[in-house]
Amino acid sequence: MFFVLNVGRSGSRTIAQVLSQAPNCRCEHEPEPQLVEEAHAYRTGDLAQEDLVELLRSSRPVDGPAEGADADDDAASTEVRGESANRLSFVIPALREAFPNAQHVWLVRDGRAMVSSALQRGWYDPDRDAMSYGRHRPTAVQLGDVDEATWASWEPFERLCWYWARLNRQIREDADDPRLVRVEQLDQEVDALATWLGLEPTSFVVTRANRRYTDDEPRPPHARRSNHVDQLFTVDDWTSDQHETFRQHCGDLMDDLYPGWAERPPDSWASSTAAGSEEVIDQHLLAGVHEQLAELRFFQQEMMALRQERQDLRTQVQGLEDRLDACIQERDDHHDARQRLTDARQRLTAELAELRDRADDLQRQLATAREERRTQVTTLKTEAAAQLRRERARRTEILQSRTYRTALGLKRISSRVRSTSRRAALAFDRALPDATAPDSTRASRDTSRPAAPAADHALAPVSPWAEHVAARLVTVPDIDGSVDGAVLYALMVWDPTPDDLASVVQEVRTLQRGLGGFAVVYITDSEAFHVFRTDGIVFEHIPPARHRQGPGDEDWASFRDRRLALLMEAYRPNHVMLMSPGAEGRAGSLAALEASVRALPVDRQGG
Amino acid sequence: MGSPRILFLTTNGAGLGHLTRSVAIGRRLPDPVDYVVFTLSQAAPIIADLGVVTEFMYSHGFGGIPVAQWHDLYRHRLHALLDRYEPTVVSFDGTYPYRGLVNVIDERPDLTWVWCRRAMWKPGVGERNLELAEHFAHVMEPGEFAREFDRGATTQHRGADHVHGVAPVVQARRDELLDRTQACRRLGIDPDGTNVLVQLGAGNNIDTETTGGFVIRRLLDRGATVVVPVSPIMVTHPRIPDGAHTVSVYPLAPLLPAFDASVAATGYNTFHELVHFAVPSLFVPVTTKEVDDQLARARWADTAGVGLAVEDEDQASLARGVDELLDPHVRARLAAACRALDPSNGADEMARLYADIARSGHDREPASH
Numbered sequence: 024m025f026f027v028l029n030v031g032r033s034g035s036r037t038i039a040q041v042l043s044q045a046p047n048c049r050c051e052h053e054p055e056p057q058l059v060e061e062a063h064a065y066r067t068g069d070l071a072q073e074d075l076v077e078l079l080r081s082s083r084p085v086d087g088p089a090e091g092a093d094a095d096d097d098a099a100s101t102e103v104r105g106e107s108a109n110r111l112s113f114v115i116p117a118l119r120e121a122f123p124n125a126q127h128v129w130l131v132r133d134g135r136a137m138v139s140s141a142l143q144r145g146w147y148d149p150d151r152d153a154m155s156y157g158r159h160r161p162t163a164v165q166l167g168d169v170d171e172a173t174w175a176s177w178e179p180f181e182r183l184c185w186y187w188a189r190l191n192r193q194i195r196e197d198a199d200d201p202r203l204v205r206v207e208q209l210d211q212e213v214d215a216l217a218t219w220l221g222l223e224p225t226s227f228v229v230t231r232a233n234r235r236y237t238d239d240e241p242r243p244p245h246a247r248r249s250n251h252v253d254q255l256f257t258v259d260d261w262t263s264d265q266h267e268t269f270r271q272h273c274g275d276l277m278d279d280l281y282p283g284w285a286e287r288p289p290d291s292w293a294s295s296t297a298a299g300s301e302e303v304i305d306q307h308l309l310a311g312v313h314e315q316l317a318e319l320r321f322f323q324q325e326m327m328a329l330r331q332e333r334q335d336l337r338t339q340v341q342g343l344e345d346r347l348d349a350c351i352q353e354r355d356d357h358h359d360a361r362q363r364l365t366d367a368r369q370r371l372t373a374e375l376a377e378l379r380d381r382a383d384d385l386q387r388q389l390a391t392a393r394e395e396r397r398t399q400v401t402t403l404k405t406e407a408a409a410q411l412r413r414e415r416a417r418r419t420e421i422l423q424s425r426t427y428r429t430a431l432g433l434k435r436i437s438s439r440v441r442s443t444s445r446r447a448a449l450a451f452d453r454a455l456p457d458a459t460a461p462d463s464t465r466a467s468r469d470t471s472r473p474a475a476p477a478a479d480h481a482l483a484p485v486s487p488w489a490e491h492v493a494a495r496l497v498t499v500p501d502i503d504g505s506v507d508g509a510v511l512y513a514l515m516v517w518d519p520t521p522d523d524l525a526s527v528v529q530e531v532r533t534l535q536r537g538l539g540g541f542a543v544v545y546i547t548d549s550e551a552f553h554v555f556r557t558d559g560i561v562f563e564h565i566p567p568a569r570h571r572q573g574p575g576d577e578d579w580a581s582f583r584d585r586r587l588a589l590l591m592e593a594y595r596p597n598h599v600m601l602m603s604p605g606a607e608g609r610a611g612s613l614a615a616l617e618a619s620v621r622a623l624p625v626d627r628q629g630g
Numbered sequence: 631m632g633s634p635r636i637l638f639l640t641t642n643g644a645g646l647g648h649l650t651r652s653v654a655i656g657r658r659l660p661d662p663v664d665y666v667v668f669t670l671s672q673a674a675p676i677i678a679d680l681g682v683v684t685e686f687m688y689s690h691g692f693g694g695i696p697v698a699q700w701h702d703l704y705r706h707r708l709h710a711l712l713d714r715y716e717p718t719v720v721s722f723d724g725t726y727p728y729r730g731l732v733n734v735i736d737e738r739p740d741l742t743w744v745w746c747r748r749a750m751w752k753p754g755v756g757e758r759n760l761e762l763a764e765h766f767a768h769v770m771e772p773g774e775f776a777r778e779f780d781r782g783a784t785t786q787h788r789g790a791d792h793v794h795g796v797a798p799v800v801q802a803r804r805d806e807l808l809d810r811t812q813a814c815r816r817l818g819i820d821p822d823g824t825n826v827l828v829q830l831g832a833g834n835n836i837d838t839e840t841t842g843g844f845v846i847r848r849l850l851d852r853g854a855t856v857v858v859p860v861s862p863i864m865v866t867h868p869r870i871p872d873g874a875h876t877v878s879v880y881p882l883a884p885l886l887p888a889f890d891a892s893v894a895a896t897g898y899n900t901f902h903e904l905v906h907f908a909v910p911s912l913f914v915p916v917t918t919k920e921v922d923d924q925l926a927r928a929r930w931a932d933t934a935g936v937g938l939a940v941e942d943e944d945q946a947s948l949a950r951g952v953d954e955l956l957d958p959h960v961r962a963r964l965a966a967a968c969r970a971l972d973p974s975n976g977a978d979e980m981a982r983l984y985a986d987i988a989r990s991g992h993d994r995e996p997a998s999h
Contacts, residue, residue, distance in 0.1 A: 393764075396764070397764070400764075401739075403739075404736070404739025405739065407736070407737070407739055408739050408740045411737070411740075496699060496702045496703050496706055497695050497696075497699040497700070497702070497703050498695075498696070498699060499693065499694075499695065500693070500694040500695075504694055506694075506696070550674075550675035550678075552672045552674075552675070553672075556672060559692055559693045559694065560693060561688065561692070561693035561694075561695065562688065562693075563687075563688075564674070564686045564687075566678060566684065566685070566686075570675075570678040570679070570683075570684065571683075589706075589707075589710050592706075593703055593706050593707075
């Protein structure tokens with residue numbers, strides 16, 4: 024990428040056209056945006072450099088594949104882009120920041136020719152330089168070189184002299200190692216310049232573009248209308264004051280750029296390309312031909328670009344058509360799918376209705392079946408109730424029969440005999456000083472209650488209460504959890520304190536651990552359930568007298584005995600013993616229990 | 631022939647829920663209907679102390695008794711009690727009618743069998759239990775404030791002719807509540823303080839020490855007076871931080887006016903007592919229950935604005951809940967929302983239903999032997 028920096032009226036269009044003759048070069052002259060106002064704003068500080076940099080980067084193309092070439096094709100040539108515009112000369116710092124790798128070409132023209140040309144164009148003439156270019160031309164006041172009054176006193180000629188010198192110095196100072204090219208010698212320097220810019224070797228034809236035409240030298244048809252002037256103004260037309268003014272402003276720089284300038288006219292720098300040629304060629308015609316060739320090449324490139332653009336558009340259109348076809352196909356597919364879904368939904372709706380009908384039928388069948396079953400159950404229950412009534416009637420008959428009453432009476436007699444003999448034994452024991460007998464005469468706290476039933480704490484046969492039940496309903500495990508063969512003791516503990524009850528339970532468990540082989544079920548009216556709950560000890564609770572409020576006039580003793588009968592029926596213990604909970608009697612009870620257990624045969628199994 | 635009588639059978643739940651509900655109904659039975667309670671709950675003596683005729687038997691699994699033998703024992707005992715007390719109606723309160731009970735039902739078709747079955751079962755639990763309803767002539771369903779959040783199996787059986795739903799059942803009557811001064815005196819606390827009742831589960835099979843301890847300490851740190859009821863059936867007493875009061879009272883409801891707020895689990899009786907008597911509460915549901923969907927009650931309370939709820943028992947959530955509960959404006963809002971609910975007590979209606987059933991059964995030909 025490269026930029027041709029110049030002050031204007033210096034051959035910027037010419038060099039752009041010439042360099043564009045190279046196949047891999049595209050140099051534009053003053054492309055859009057021309058940055059007229061932006062450059063002015065940048066100079067006056069109204070436009071920040073960063074903003075101008077961003078504008079430059081976004082508006083100026085960098086080197087890249089030639090138009091129409093495949094961007095991925097490494098073999099395609101890279102087009103070198105260039106721009107030739109005098110406005111760039113005002114914004115070189117921003118240009119350098121935007122494109123730090125770009126090359127700078129410093130195009131100069133003999134100041135005398137430039138000033139004459141610009142003066143003829145009306146630069147700095149307030150009556151003629153009213154366009155945007157004129158309003159935004161730099162002034163010496165803006166750049167701080169002179170004051171307003173001085174600037175106002177300068178004629179356009181002097182202003183142009185200042186301008187040529189000032190801006191060229193600016194370019195020399197700001198540009199990045201620019202390559203100096205004198206437009207007058209472009210034909211001699213173009214090959215070297217092209218090589219420096221990396222352009223392909225080309226037979227450049229240097230023609231002068233943007234030149235002026237007069238009536239004496241009519242404008243060829245291809246030339247721009249605006250280049251027609253009434254009369255040429257050259258250095259030959261300068262006054263002596265103008266020469267002096269020019270020398271004051273531009274003399275030093277002219278000495279650097281055009282040594283010996285004071286002795287040579289401006290048009291003496293050009294090479295005589297036609298000198299010595301045997302062919303006499305009309306220079307104007309040749310220039311015109313070259314101009315036309317250059318423009319033709321330019322238009323050729325434009326046409327190639329347009330052709331490529333047309334191809335791209337055709338490709339785009341084809342792509343859009345393909346997408347349209349695909350969308351149509353997709354729409355048709357969706358339509359088919361939607362239709363299938365609609366069909367499926369209708370089908371499922373019908374199936375759902377059918378299933379619901381079936382479900383309703385099944386529900387009705389189920390309700391009917393339930394009702395029938397309920398009726399059957401009621402019938403069976405009624406029959407069972409009748410059967411039960413018959414069984415109970417039979418039982419009543421048996422209980423009331425003479426045979427049963429006789430047998431019961433005999434049993435009671437037998438029981439009284441045993442009871443009498445036990446009381447005799449107790450009385451005998453009581454008479455002895457030996458304290459091993461249980462204290463069955465301990466006064467109950469509730470003196471209104473009858474004494475708790477005495478128990479046989481000697482070895483005793485199976486309790487007579489268990490005769491009516493064929494077998495035990497429950498098997499109480501011993502302390503080891505074994506349910507096989509353990510002898511079952513039913514231990515009655517009446518009206519104990521919680522602590523006494525806990526002591527009894529604890530000491531019995533100690534016996535169980537020590538002796539083993541027997542299981543225990545407690546029967547008590549105590550409400551200290553936690554004593555049994557902690558270790559999961561089986562116990563049966565008979566509500567104490569103060570709580571029992573059952574039906575009828577039954578006294579507590581009778582209630583208790585009936586409940587005991589029930590429990591004996593269920594558990595069928597091998598032994599029933601009364602445990603005195605108080606400290607005094609407890610030792611005796613435990614001793615009796617121990618003696619009973621120790622007296623058990625080793626091979627005797629419970630049950 | 632004596633008065634019509636109802637025999638209430640209750641299970642050995644983790645708390646006194648089933649027993650409390652049976653007593654709530656029984657004490658409201660109109661004369662001359664009376665009742666007896668046969669329970670597997672260790673709280674039997676407590677009920678008996680209140681004057682209820684109570685029979686007790688240990689529950690299955692106790693003492694290493696084989697389960698099959700226990701059912702036979704239960705059947706044997708129940709027959710004996712039926713012979714002794716001659717009820718016309720037998721009501722079972724529990725989630726699963728045991729085999730021993732079902733055998734007796736089949737053997738005593740002359741009686742009217744009722745299943746008092748609480749709702750709010752956890753989804754997917756106990757659906758097979760409901761098949762046993764065919765053994766019962768009636769099913770009584772104690773009402774739930776959180777009914778709309780009920781996702782359990784019992785919801786499928788509502789609306790059947792033999793299923794009777796009532797309002798939530800609460801044991802205590804409003805006229806049994808003491809005034810604040812009396813209640814505080816009974817508890818030994820200052821009526822001018824901010825008194826908070828903390829009851830986070832029976833403690834038999836739930837570890838309440840971590841959550842309960844944190845809540846109690848938080849309340850104490852903020853100047854509240856904390857009272858922790860100790861259930862009479864608790865096997866081990868929980869460790870309670872110093873400064874908290876303990877009380878072992880049954881029933882506790884008459885003393886509720888002593889409390890400005892409560893932190894409680896959402897078991898049936900506790901939850902409905904607190905909401906019925908408008909005690910502003912922070913509910914911490916116990917999610918390890920086998921059947922009871924405590925979480926649903928807590929969520930309903932939070933949604934309905936009648937209580938605060940904490941579902942995650944992390945300390946941050948508990949702390950936020952406690953702090954919010956101690957805000958008097960929040961408590962006022964919660965109490966107002968509770969009072970806006972239906973004030974009726976399902977125990978009254980259920981007692982009427984039982985009495986009607988008992989009388990109609992009593993007038994039939996008695997199953998005499």
